[in-house]
Amino acid sequence: MADNKLSIEEMAIFCKKKGLVYPSGEIYGGLSGFFDFGPNCVEIRNNIKKEWWRFHVQEREDIVGIDGSIITNPKIWQASGHVASFTDVYVKCRKCKKPNKIDKSEIGKARCECSGEYEVIGDLNLMFKTNVGPVEGSTAYLRPETAQLIFADFKLVAENSRLKLPFGIAQIGKAFRNEISPRDFLFRTREFEMMEIEYFVHPKNINKCPFLKQVLNHKMNILSAELQKKHKKPVKMTMKQALDKKIIKTEWHAYWLATEHKWFVNLGAKPDNFRIRQHTKQELSHYALDTWDLEYNFPFGWKELEGIANRTDFDLQQHIKHSKKDLSIFDQETNKKIVPHVVAEPSLGVGRAFLVFMFDAYNDDKKRGNIVLKLDPKLAPVKAGIFPLISKPELIKIARGIYNELKKTYNLNYDKSGSIGRRYARSDEIGTPFCITVDFDSLKDKSVTIRDRDTTKQARIKIADLKDILRKLIDKEIRFSDI
């Protein structure tokens, strides 16, 4: 584990200082498990969502998106099993201290296997309840996950989009869980936003992934259930090796685990801060055949970013049973109606992704004397700072001209106050990748300097070329040293 890593608390303080994240409603003391996001954070989060959508939906032919509602027909949560657990309470034996869960109606009657009495600790159900319409009693719930809306809308989407198996349905949206004890800043919150895909496959092809080639040479740190049993460390290997050795059992799991890892790494996360870990038999959900988590090396330990479960046809079958609707789709090849299997459901919290990119971007540059947030330009909240070297009208005029032109395309920061060094430092701290400075030579040669955040190196470029060069730098078509 990295020793010099910022603690999660220090990250929370940094985010507060930079106006990124505040406790929600802080003037009233905040509310545990809820956060508000400030100006630069909303830019970063929007960028994360945009890049996620581009990678998982826009650039693919096999995945389409929906946006389900947060409050929906409560029967959905009955079918999914979420409501049933609403009547569960969490209890602890007064005698042997062993925890258990029992139904509310059993309070006072049920006893522990050691014959001890139970002490009620609290409700186990984590759904937020509300009323629809003004009448009390019309109970509805704030969705505790986004997945069920995809299952409920599955057939409509499949038919309207003329999708053929295998295909996926993606969604980005908020979900709510009344966690007993929110902890670790944005890691566990009561309101959170998820980016999720349910990927559907023909039951006959659950081990046939047409995209497998893309990931065969991709290397990952792998911690199988077997290795955990033997208390061994993760092993780094390619997906091909993992499949050949039957460590990862299905092609789809290998494909999605590697693909999700690649998404993070492509956006600047450090590859070795990730590993994949297989659920042990004990922690496997009743509906899942096999589950692998993509984990990240947080300062408070290796923690789950995405759980990628093979949920089989469990959810669709549940909705077929409860809604009494036929949710099967017609398969041309076999001329039969089938209920597809969900072999993988990459499901990632925006807040957790935000933390990953922040931790991997955060650099305390002792030489410079300030923090340098090395965010990928695509994620950076501000793409460039535009500065007149000093506050003189002739320089301001040129700088404002550049700013007004470029801000049609990019989020920029114009700043004329303080020393140039201070403005560079401020830009470094919120991750602005490039700074453009207008100096007295600009009056004569129609050029400006452009400064690179990561190296502090500068290059002189024509104002006329600025837009094109900035675009190429942000899109990584060229490197700064190529200018």
Place this chain on the structure above:
RNA sequence: GCGACAGUAGUUUAGUGGUAUGAUACGUCCCUGCCACGGACGUGACCCGGGUUCAAAUCCCGGCUGUCGCACCA
């Protein structure tokens, strides 16, 4: 949710039963000729409620929020 500890400007910090020190940040101006220079002025805080007291940010009680440990995370 239970237990321990804590809560002073955005951040950080001094301090006391008589409303508060400094740093940093931020703003305006001066200075500026490429990496948080310097100067002047300014903005800005005792978590909330109740009690004790002539007087509470300070003592006591409760709450909220946070950190750590336990539990929980279907």
